[in-house]
Structures are given as C-alpha cells and as structure tokens.
Amino acid sequence: MTRAARRDADTLAQPEDARLVHTALAVPAMHCAGCMGKVERGLAALPGVAQARANLTARSVGVDHTDAVTVPDLVAALARAGFAAQPRASVLAEPVSAVRPLLAPLAVAAFACMNVMLLSVSVWSGADGATRDLFHWLSALIGVPAIAYAGRPFFASAWSALRHGRTNMDVPISIGVTLATGLSFYETVMHGAEAWFDGTLMLLLFLLAGRALDAMMRDRARAGVDALLRQAAPGAMVMADDGATAWYAATDLVPGMVMRVAAGERLAADGVVLRGSSRLDRSLLTGESAAVPAGEGDRVLAGTLNTEAPLDVRVLATGEDTALADIARLMEAAGQSRSRYVRIADRASRLYAPAVHSLAALTFAGWMLAGAGIYKALVIAIAVLIITCPCALGLAVPVAQVVAAGALMKRGILVKDGSALERLAEVDRMLIDKTGTLTEGRPVPDAATLAALRADEAAVALALASHSRHPLSLGLAEALAARGVRAAELSDVHETPGRGLSAQWHDVPVSLGRPAAASGGMAAALAIGTAPVRLIGFADALRPDCADALAELARQGIPASILSGDGVAAVATVAHQTGLTAQANASPQDKHEAIGRLSAAGHRVLMVGDGLNDGPALAAAHASIAPGSASDVGRQAADVVFTGASLRALPRSVAMARRTMRVVRQNFTLAIGYNLLAVPLAMAGLVTPLIAAVAMSTSSLVVVANSLRLSFIDGERA
Amino acid sequence: MTSIAVLIPIALGMGLIGLAAFFWALRQGQFVDLDGAAARILIDEGEDAAS
Numbered sequence: 001m002t003r004a005a006r007r008d009a010d011t012l013a014q015p016e017d018a019r020l021v022h023t024a025l026a027v028p029a030m031h032c033a034g035c036m037g038k039v040e041r042g043l044a045a046l047p048g049v050a051q052a053r054a055n056l057t058a059r060s061v062g063v064d065h066t067d068a069v070t071v072p073d074l075v076a077a078l079a080r081a082g083f084a085a086q087p088r089a090s091v092l093a094e095p096v097s098a099v100r101p102l103l104a105p106l107a108v109a110a111f112a113c114m115n116v117m118l119l120s121v122s123v124w125s126g127a128d129g130a131t132r133d134l135f136h137w138l139s140a141l142i143g144v145p146a147i148a149y150a151g152r153p154f155f156a157s158a159w160s161a162l163r164h165g166r167t168n169m170d171v172p173i174s175i176g177v178t179l180a181t182g183l184s185f186y187e188t189v190m191h192g193a194e195a196w197f198d199g200t201l202m203l204l205l206f207l208l209a210g211r212a213l214d215a216m217m218r219d220r221a222r223a224g225v226d227a228l229l230r231q232a233a234p235g236a237m238v239m240a241d242d243g244a245t246a247w248y249a250a251t252d253l254v255p256g257m258v259m260r261v262a263a264g265e266r267l268a269a270d271g272v273v274l275r276g277s278s279r280l281d282r283s284l285l286t287g288e289s290a291a292v293p294a295g296e297g298d299r300v301l302a303g304t305l306n307t308e309a310p311l312d313v314r315v316l317a318t319g320e321d322t323a324l325a326d327i328a329r330l331m332e333a334a335g336q337s338r339s340r341y342v343r344i345a346d347r348a349s350r351l352y353a354p355a356v357h358s359l360a361a362l363t364f365a366g367w368m369l370a371g372a373g374i375y376k377a378l379v380i381a382i383a384v385l386i387i388t389c390p391c392a393l394g395l396a397v398p399v400a401q402v403v404a405a406g407a408l409m410k411r412g413i414l415v416k417d418g419s420a421l422e423r424l425a426e427v428d429r430m431l432i433d434k435t436g437t438l439t440e441g442r443p444v445p446d447a448a449t450l451a452a453l454r455a456d457e458a459a460v461a462l463a464l465a466s467h468s469r470h471p472l473s474l475g476l477a478e479a480l481a482a483r484g485v486r487a488a489e490l491s492d493v494h495e496t497p498g499r500g501l502s503a504q505w506h507d508v509p510v511s512l513g514r515p516a517a518a519s520g521g522m523a524a525a526l527a528i529g530t531a532p533v534r535l536i537g538f539a540d541a542l543r544p545d546c547a548d549a550l551a552e553l554a555r556q557g558i559p560a561s562i563l564s565g566d567g568v569a570a571v572a573t574v575a576h577q578t579g580l581t582a583q584a585n586a587s588p589q590d591k592h593e594a595i596g597r598l599s600a601a602g603h604r605v606l607m608v609g610d611g612l613n614d615g616p617a618l619a620a621a622h623a624s625i626a627p628g629s630a631s632d633v634g635r636q637a638a639d640v641v642f643t644g645a646s647l648r649a650l651p652r653s654v655a656m657a658r659r660t661m662r663v664v665r666q667n668f669t670l671a672i673g674y675n676l677l678a679v680p681l682a683m684a685g686l687v688t689p690l691i692a693a694v695a696m697s698t699s700s701l702v703v704v705a706n707s708l709r710l711s712f713i714d715g716e717r718a
Numbered sequence: 719m720t721s722i723a724v725l726i727p728i729a730l731g732m733g734l735i736g737l738a739a740f741f742w743a744l745r746q747g748q749f750v751d752l753d754g755a756a757a758r759i760l761i762d763e764g765e766d767a768a769s
Contacts (some may be wrong), residue, residue: 032757032760033757033758033759033760033761034760034761036754036758037762037763054754055750055751055754056753056757057750057751057752057753057754058749100744100749103744104741104744107737107740107741108737111733112732113735114733115729115730115733116731131722138726138730142730437764504742530756549736640721
C-alpha cells in the first residue's frame with residue numbers, strides 16, 4: 001500500500017474529526033531503546049493517536065492525536081506502559097539547542113576551507129600569471145560568501161559588544177577577518193601575488209569548532225532546564241458542587257475550587273485537604289524521600305506527589321502565588337549573581353585585544369615612517385592582525401573543558417558547562433546539605449537489630465516488607481535481601497495506610513507496622529503471633545566514603561560545614577559523626593543568606609545539596625554540586641551532578657577542575673608563545689599566506705594535543 | 719589547462735553536493751535526537767512497525 005493510500009485509510013477510519021493535535025510529554029524515566037519502544041507502542045495502541053515519536057535526548061515524546069484524546073488519557077496510557085509522564089508546560093518552551101545554529105556555519109566554513117586550500121596549494125607550488133589569477137578569482141568566489149555566512153556568529157557578537165561600549169574575543173576576530181578578506185579581494189582584482197582567503201577560512205573553521213564544542217557542553221545541561229515548570233502539575237480534576245468533574249489546566253484554577261487528586265498525581269496548586277487522608281511525597285520541595293501524612297484540614301503544597309489515596313483539596317493559592325513559585329523566584333534572583341561571572345576566555349581577550357590592535361597600529365605607523373607607502377604598510381599591518389588572530393586561543397579553553405568533562409563523565413560526574421569547571425576550580429569553602437546529600441536520604445534499618453533477628457523472624461519480616469512501597473519497608477526489604485534472607489510464604493497479606501501490614505503465616509497472625517508507643521526516631525514493630533514484639537530502628541545512614549571525601553576536601557583547602565533544614569537533634573548526630581560545624585532549621589532563604597554572608601566575606605562557596613529547598617543556595621553559590629538522587633530542581637540548579645553514591649565525587653571534581661584550569665593556562669601560554677615567535681616576522685613583513693596557514697594549524701594542533709592529556713584521569717593528583 | 723577547466727567544476731560540484739546533503743539533513747531534523755537515533759536500531763519492531 002502506498003503512503004498516500006494508507007493515509008486515506010486513516011482518514012476514512014476517523015471521518016468526523018481528522019484534525020490532529022500535537023502534544024509533547026516529558027518522560028523522565030525513558031533511558032534506553034526498550035523504553036522508547038514501549039513508550040511509542042503504548043501510545044500508538046491508543047485509539048485516536050496517529051503517531052508517537054520519542055526523543056531520547058530530551059526525554060520526551062511528541063504525540064499527534066485527534067482532539068478526542070485528552071492529555072490525561074495519554075498520561076494514563078504511558079502509566080500502563082510503566083512510565084510516569086508529565087505534560088510539558090509548553091512546546092514553545094522546549095529548549096533551543098546551542099549547537100544547531102553553529103552547525104551550518106561550521107559546515108560551510110569546512111567546505112570552503114578545503115576547496116580554497118586546494119587552490120592555494122597550487123598557487124604556493126608555483127602557479128602564476130593567468131592560472132594564479134583564475135585560482136584567486138575562484139577562491140574569492142567561494143571565500144567571500146562563505147566568510148560572510150560562516151563569520152556571522154562572530155560579527156553579531158562583536159557588534160553587540162561594541163554597541164554596549166565593551167570588547168570581547170569576537171572584536172579582534174571580526175576586525176581581522178574583515179580586513180583580511182578585503183585585502184585579499186583587492187589583491188585578486190589587482191592581479192596580486194598573495195591572497196589570504198585560505199588562512200581566513202581556516203581561522204573561522206577552528207574558531208567555530210571551539211564554539212561548537214562549548215555549545216555542546218551547554219546543550220547537555222539544557223535537558224533539565226524547564227524541569228521546574230514541568231514538575232508543577234499542569235492541571236487538576238475539579239469537582240463542581242453537583243459532583244460533576246472536569247479537567248482544568250493549572251492556569252485556569254482559581255482559589256475556592258475543589259480538586260480531586262488521585263494517587264500518583266502531583267498537586268497543581270496550594271490548598272487545604274477537605275476529604276480523605278493520604279501520604280504526600282514532598283521530595284520536590286525538600287529533597288526528603290519519606291512521605292508525610294496529610295489528613296483533613298492539613299495545608300498541602302503544589303508540586304507534592306500524592307502517594308496513597310485520593311484527596312479532595314480546596315484550592316487556596318495557584319500559579320504565581322504557590323510556595324513552589326516563591327522558591328522558583330528566589331532561585332531566579334539568586335542565579336543572576338552567577339551570570340555576572342566573566343569567563344576566563346573573555347578575561348584573556350580583554351587584555352589581548354588592545355595589545356593586538358596597538359601592535360598592528362604600531363606596525364602600520366612604523367612602516368609609514370620608514371617610507372614604505374600606504375599600500376605596503378597596510379598589507380603588513382593586516383598580516384600582523386591575521387597572524388595574531390586568537391585561533392589557538394579560541395580552542396584553548398573549550399577543548400580542555402570538553403576533554404575534562406568527558407573524563408569526569410566516565411566516572412559518573414556530569415558537568416553542565418565549561419564555566420562550571422572554571423568556577424569549581426576557584427572554590428575555597430563548602431556548605432553541604434544533610435538529608436540526601438551527606439546521608440543517603442532513605443531509611444536504613446539498624447544492623448545490630450537485624451543481626452539479632454531469628455532466621456524465621458527475618459524471613460517473615462522480608463515477606464511482609466516486600467509487599468509495601470512504604471520507605472521503611474523498602475529499606476528493610478533491601479537490607480534483609482542483602483543479608484541473604486529468603487522470604488517466608490505468607491497468605492492473606494493486606495496493608496492499612498498509616499498502620500502497616502498484616503498477614504497469616506502458617507495460621508499465625510503476623511504484622512509489621514507503626515510501633516504502638518511513639519519512640520524517638522523512625523522504627524517499625526514486627527509482631528509474630530504472641531511472641532514479644534521486635535522493634536527495628538531506622539536511621540538515615542551517611543553516604544559511603546563520607547569521612548574520606550571530607551578529609552580529601554580539607555587537604556584541598558576546602559573546609560566544609562553542614563547547612564540543613566532538618567531539626568537540631570538530627571543535624572547534631574550527623575555533625576558529631578562527621579566532625580563538621582552545622583546550622584540546623586535553615587529555610588531556603590536562610591541557606592541563600594548563608595551563602596551571601598560567606599561570599600561577602602570574600603569566600604568562593606561551593607554548595608552541595610539536593611532538594612528544592614537547596615535550589616536558591618545552589619543557584620547563588622559560586623559553584624554547586626548535586627547528587628543524582630536530587631530533585632529535578634536541585635539537579636537543574638547545580639553545575640555538576642554526580643550519579644554514584646560515593647561522596648568521593650566531590651574532591652574528584654574539584655581536583656579535575658583545578659587540573660583543567662592548569663591545562664587551560666598552559667594552552668594560553670602555548671598559543672601566546674606562538675604569537676611571540678610569529679609577530680616579529682609579521683611586523684618585519686616576512687609572513688606569507690603559506691607561513692600563516694602552517695603556523696595557525698600547528699599551534700591549534702599543539703593546543704588540542706595538550707588538552708587531550710586531561711583524559712588520562714588515573715594519574716590524578718590533588 | 720583544459721583538464722583544469724573540467725576538474726575544478728567537478729571538485730566544486732562534489733563539495734557542493736555534500737554541503738547540500740548536510741543542509742538537507744539538518745533541515746530534516748536528523749540531528750534533533752542523536753542519542754535516540756543511536757538507540758533506535760535496537761528496538762525490536764513487531765507487527766505494529768507501521769507507526
């Protein structure tokens with residue numbers, strides 16, 4: 001069947017409404033080919049869905065469907081396929097790639113550079129007369145439009161810098177490129193011997209490659225940029241007084257409405273519980289995975305996840321007024337201080353550009369005084385500009401940073417962009433969150449109690465625990481399974497929310513649940529028949545290698561303190577275990593201010609945290625790191641995310657960042673050293689296009705080779 | 719000289735074809751989901767491959 005015929009058949013199948021709507025859904029859990037297949041098949045099986053296409057890079061899926069299919073239908077279909085999905089806030093808000101606008105100029109520069117170089121080789125090997133003129137004209141024909149097109153990113157950036165009375169790396173590049181092109185064209189028209197199209201295009205090619213590498217790093221980080229908007233539920237099922245229900249988008253909710261929040265849904269607005277009782281996962285707001293109970297009359301916040309039973313919630317605040325939006329605003333304000341950071345390449349070019357321009361001007365003046373005539377003085381001055389054009393400088397920073405980021409990625413440390421490595425290399429003070437950062441963020445049963453359990457008790461405990469999704473049960477089941485315990489055979493298992501699990505084991509009633517008497521800390525009571533109740537204590541354990549990592553950081557000259565939103569008692573325990581000073585009961589504002597105080601005292605602060613409550617602090621700190629288990633907001637705000645459980649990632653990232661900066665400085669030295677050699681030649685009027693081309697590519701290769709040393713991570717020194 | 723007149727247009731033409739092919743691919747969205755494209759070859763397409 002031809003494509004047209006198949007399309008006809010589709011149209012016939014739905015004759016009344018063939019109008020297709022496009023919806024984009026975020027599917028954060030999709031990470032492999034199998035997932036993509038399941039997502040696409042799960043959606044395509046839905047009647048009314050024309051096609052579904054998953055995008056693994058953006059962790060999203062685009063669906064074309066008729067308007068008979070609603071967004072909740074699609075989310076439900078994905079849930080059946082085993083994936084949690086949230087509608088993306090808006091298709092327009094989809095992050096724009098930073099690499100893609102550079103790909104076309106890069107391709108044009110590469111094409112033109114290769115062809116012009118081909119022609120230049122024949123000129124250098126002795127073509128003259130009409131042949132040389134023909135080759136120069138061909139070069140001009142290819143080169144001038146290609147330079148105009150491929151140079152646009154530089155011209156635009158230089159122009160906007162100049163308009164604001166500033167200068168950046170792109171200003172000397174643009175001036176050099178424009179003058180060199182003009183001179184070459186003039187030479188071509190005048191049947192001259194030397195045209196510089198090849199060198200100019202090669203310069204653009206190398207610089208665009210550096211730019212593209214830099215953008216590629218930033219793109220990797222973009223995937224989580226709209227995480228905050230995505231996490232707020234974009235709508236809710238609203239109940240009218242007569243019991244009728246209708247789906248409202250989050251923006252259409254008004255205070256006073258009653259929304260019914262099913263288990264597994266996120267709240268779209270702040271409110272107060274009218275009916276029902278459940279547990280809410282507030283990990284988005286606090287980073288804590290333990291769900292908190294919510295009953296009638298309790299305040300609940302937008303962005304929290306309802307985990308157990310449906311709730312009816314009266315809306316109190318929506319959209320911009322919610323607690324979630326408050327934190328988002330605080331983060332946005334905090335992030336502005338960081339955007340004022342000036343990257344090392346721009347700092348270098350502030351010194352470099354005036355030096356280059358005065359050298360060229362001096363050369364021109366010198367040759368004029370020597371009586372060489374305007375034309376010759378101008379040609380030599382332009383040769384100086386071309387030879388000093390920061391070709392290797394343009395590669396010096398991005399190549400080193402991309403290689404370092406690649407090496408770190410192999411160790412499970414993801415760096416979001418190049419400036420993150422620059423800032424990380426400068427930190428001299430660390431603030432670290434407790435729950436979920438210093439600790440695992442999930443309850444681990446007390447090892448001594450587990451060891452004291454009889455084999456049959458352990459088997460029953462594992463069997464009971466494996467039936468529940470409660471965090472304590474999950475922790476217990478994992479710890480017992482790790483001890484090699486096999487689950488006992490149970491019958492008649494049922495779970496009462498808020499109470500625990502009960503079942504029959506060989507006609508003996510057994511239960512695992514909340515202890516009768518409230519004791520300090522977290523605990524679960526295991527009862528088997530009439531035997532004495534066993535109490536299993538839980539604690540939030542420190543991450544492995546915590547002490548080693550903190551000691552290593554201290555050796556690197558980075559003292560740490562704890563900054564936690566948790567209560568004094570819990571923080572004191574961890575502070576005692578780690579030997580760090582601590583501040584407890586810190587609100588997001590407090591954390592933000594603590595960073596501000598230290599920065600004002602001249603410290604460069606590294607913030608390590610995971611929750612939304614750490615978001616403003618992560619954004620305000622000089623550099624920030626989040627564990628992979630962090631909330632999306634934490635991961636979005638942080639510069640670096642480490643995926644493993646070990647805190648050793650912290651000293652490792654800092655060491656690598658410092659090494660990278662050493663290599664960057666070496667690269668600068670190499671690139672400038674080459675200029676020191678070549679500039680006297682150029683000023684003496686001895687540089688030909690051939691020498692320029694060779695020198696340019698050699699210095700670029702040297703810089704790239706030096707940067708590649710960073711990929712050998714095993715020789716790592718602090 | 720005549721061989722150059724033939725060879726240069728051929729060389730340029732081939733380069734231009736490559737450039738045009740790249741631009742076509744860029745416009746077709748071939749570079750939108752690089753990770754996905756790498757993973758997609760592993761998907762077992764069953765009878766519902768007609769999506």
